[in-house]
Amino acid sequence: MVVAVGPARTGQRQREDDATGETIAHTIGALLAAGAHDAWVTPIVMKKGRPASTVHVLCDPARTAEIAAVLVSETGTLGLRGTTLERWPQQRDEHTVVVDGQAVRVKVGAGRVKAEHDDAAAAATALGVPLREVVRRAEEAGRRLGGS
Amino acid sequence: MVVAVGPARTGQRQREDDATGETIAHTIGALLAAGAHDAWVTPIVMKKGRPASTVHVLCDPARTAEIAAVLVSETGTLGLRGTTLERWPQQRDEHTVVVDGQAVRVKVGAGRVKAEHDDAAAAATALGVPLREVVRRAEEAGRRLGGS
């Protein structure tokens, strides 16, 4: 089955009332693995009272065909829609700080410091302390680095 | 497959991450047809990021077994949960008013007047006017009847 996709676009979306939650969560992972910038889901109510989800995906225009193919093969959707969005990415720097011997990357930019979630979660598990505590200490260290 | 249901309860619920929106909407109708007082759905997020739904159903304790059987056969759930709720029903009277020749029942109670949705929707379709307009006129007529 050939998927005929129109000109490349940064945003695409589809609604699903015949996909399960397991399928949708799997699709989010598959979209990111295929190179999407981001992918997320909103709860909706379709016609005839069907609780359903819209899958949103943001991708580079050059990747539209691959991304569309993932949506179609994973969810079996018979319809895709999209539009072009502008993006205003903020400048940011990445540093690595150490919390009790565990390395945690922090992003510094837009007047704030944010710990990389996956690093912080791994450190929290390794140290046996709550995630919130690791995040707080990593961001505090990041602020000292950034001088802010 | 025999469904082993515990003592009758007025509230039951289950969560579904492998049922589709079409199945869930169908289940709500089937539960009401089986005698449930009410049935509704909330959007949830399950483990592993699965967007899903919880089906809620309110029924008379004496109907628990039938209601549970509908949930199991329609959704294939392998687990049901429930508890007993108290209810404080409000007193109300039902009257019928006429809007441009169309009969619309209105409930009067708790200091308010409420048009029966299905009657109002049928009248709106028959008259070719917006639902809001029929509801407003029916409730106005109901207030005159009720003297409030």
Place this chain on the structure above:
Amino acid sequence: MVVAVGPARTGQRQREDDATGETIAHTIGALLAAGAHDAWVTPIVMKKGRPASTVHVLCDPARTAEIAAVLVSETGTLGLRGTTLERWPQQRDEHTVVVDGQAVRVKVGAGRVKAEHDDAAAAATALGVPLREVVRRAEEAGRRLGGS
């Protein structure tokens, strides 16, 4: 009251914090009856903490004026917004299969087979079996037809 609508567009939306759930469900039906391709609702939180809904509708550019008129008359909204979306419809064929004597249409395309919900629901009611069971059997029959 004349509704001034701009150039035709495929997507329109409005948000409602003064419409009831009954009105919104009625509006979805009215939009589809007026020729919309699709219509659906998302839960939102508006300013001042008001839980509300956004009504989304997808229509052909040539139908924009009628669709806008339905939204205004049914919901009384004082504002509409829209943009143009691209669509990438997938190729599909429709077949009819028989499940225990009941005809059920199936759509075949995008590497999958999908039973038409309304046919399957009607068959499930006629046969007294769960919807899931009818869907499974119709799609199995559809796969044999499609040779996939």
Place this chain on the structure above:
Amino acid sequence: MVVAVGPARTGQRQREDDATGETIAHTIGALLAAGAHDAWVTPIVMKKGRPASTVHVLCDPARTAEIAAVLVSETGTLGLRGTTLERWPQQRDEHTVVVDGQAVRVKVGAGRVKAEHDDAAAAATALGVPLREVVRRAEEAGRRLGGS
């Protein structure tokens, strides 16, 4: 930190999985105070099962830079996205009616009458009656004014 914003646009949005509900509600107020036409929030599920929110804001193209700056400083977001929407505002008149000595503005247009929520809420508090009751009476008075 300089926020580099592209050409002015009427719609912008961002998703937040590291902001709290308190921050988001505060941001909605800050956006309106900065001159946004409207701002609202939808619940979403992000990658890795994170329950989160999308903040939506509608603003005049000429205000894009200020609005973007509020989003960045309040939420610390490292990414903004936007597109241009069309709007089809409905014609409306504003009148003031009196309910038990309390002034309540009503908007008349699109075939309907709508009480200004804040006026009605203030009147309800002053009079010690339910909001619904004040709204109903103000809109009834508005309809008599409008002759509809």
Place this chain on the structure above:
Amino acid sequence: MVVAVGPARTGQRQREDDATGETIAHTIGALLAAGAHDAWVTPIVMKKGRPASTVHVLCDPARTAEIAAVLVSETGTLGLRGTTLERWPQQRDEHTVVVDGQAVRVKVGAGRVKAEHDDAAAAATALGVPLREVVRRAEEAGRRLGGS
């Protein structure tokens, strides 16, 4: 209209498909003003595809009658339901810290420090800095006080 309420309970709930977002937000405020411990709202889908809300309220058993009366008068509901919940409140201390001359209360307990949102928001407005920044600094000061 007398509201017949059963024995006092800590949790009550009702579902609303004929109340607007404005009414529901107003009701939350009215419930808190009437002495509820807490009140919140969940989005739901009712029968016939009606997007609606459930209002949840948590109150002391001794206040059940007043709380029920507020729900009935503000929303016009004809039905209320409730059950008793257990609560396990955590121990906490309250301190006041100063951020750039602004007093902000902080709660210390359960191994964490949390700035009082309303104080922090007022300080953020007075100082013209983002809420996040005030919260961070107040909680940092709180941790120094608490020695944790």
Place this chain on the structure above:
Amino acid sequence: MVVAVGPARTGQRQREDDATGETIAHTIGALLAAGAHDAWVTPIVMKKGRPASTVHVLCDPARTAEIAAVLVSETGTLGLRGTTLERWPQQRDEHTVVVDGQAVRVKVGAGRVKAEHDDAAAAATALGVPLREVVRRAEEAGRRLGGS
């Protein structure tokens, strides 16, 4: 900090308006790792318009203290609530089927066959085919085993 937990209960819940999506997703995992039967999240709107989440967790009464400790340490909540629910678990058998050389467990019960999601997802990744396809074939194989 000692967490004082009341008598063991199967259901507990808390609402969070000062936790982020990242924290909440991490908490769900931590609750399951601590032995909860299940844990999930619903979107809510709190007072003052704060979009937030309720974390729900279902656990054995004997595990209440550990589960409560996880909720408190991960989310820093200062309040927990709970009640006892009944459960009506359905009978089921587990089998293993093979799909193109990949083992996938299937649960058979309640008149249905359900592929174990994690096995199916692993097989889909290994085989490079959509999850839906693996699920369909595993459940078909399961039905042949079960003779249904």
